[in-house]
Amino acid sequence: MNEVDALEIVQQALWTTILVSSPLVVPAMLVGIAIAFGQALTQVQEATLTFVPKILVVFFAAMLTGTFIAAQLHTITEQLYGRIETGF
Numbered sequence: 498m499n500e501v502d503a504l505e506i507v508q509q510a511l512w513t514t515i516l517v518s519s520p521l522v523v524p525a526m527l528v529g530i531a532i533a534f535g536q537a538l539t540q541v542q543e544a545t546l547t548f549v550p551k552i553l554v555v556f557f558a559a560m561l562t563g564t565f566i567a568a569q570l571h572t573i574t575e576q577l578y579g580r581i582e583t584g585f
Contacts, residue, residue: 506577513573520562521555528554 532547559566 502580506580509573509576513569517566517569520565521558524554524558525551 528550529547532550536542536546
């Protein structure tokens with residue numbers, strides 16, 4: 498294993514992390530922005546108002562995209578095990 502192999506593995510791992518986390522982070526961010534906008538318009542500054550909708554959205558997004566996330570993690574794991582098996 499040389500530096501190129503190590504950098505390729507790290508790059509693949511970082512890209513997979515971004516790909517796997519985005520179906521959960523993006524909806525939570527959009528709901529947070531919408532709630533913050535609503536709070537700014539109504540001047541209701543309740544801290545707990547942001548948490549419950551975000552938790553529900555992340556829960557439903559995880560239910561909807563769970564197979565995609567598992568497939569991506571399975572793919573990178575298979576690729577890494579294949580590299581270990583063949584000696585990189």
